[in-house]
Amino acid sequence: MFAGIESDRHIEPSPEMTFSSLNDPVDIARAEAALDAAWHQIKASLKDNVDFDSERLRLADIVVSLIPIAEDEADLARRAMERYLKTRPSGC
Template sequence: MPFSSLSDPVDLARAQAALDAAWSEIRSTIPDAFDEQERTKLAYIVASLVAVAEDEDDLTLRAIERYRHSVVA
């Protein structure tokens, strides 16, 4: 469970919203066969960035950047 470490309801809501926003941008670049796996990977990235992001938009942008960097690396 990617968000199991989040206990604050505000952080949890922010993480879910950022995940949804990031996924809507990334989704079109992922083959259908890998949807679930890549969304879970993105969720873990979002969860790892909640504490350092300034707000939901910052969290979304950081998650997209980290995800794209992980795909290239």
């Protein structure tokens, strides 16, 4: 931000912003593929009154946290779904 200039613009976080912490293009590709695969499965199980964007972002955070231990995209997606469902707030 420029000195003396305030902005009332609110930037919504996104999975892409979460993935910006990754430096390796291979990790980014793995994270995106795993997020898409896991989200495809999870989204169908969510209730209509859920904020889908915030839940997808929560899943993206989980994906990023699991990259160091996952063997491949499929393993990363599986682990992310398991963790997401284990920590899912009530009402989802």
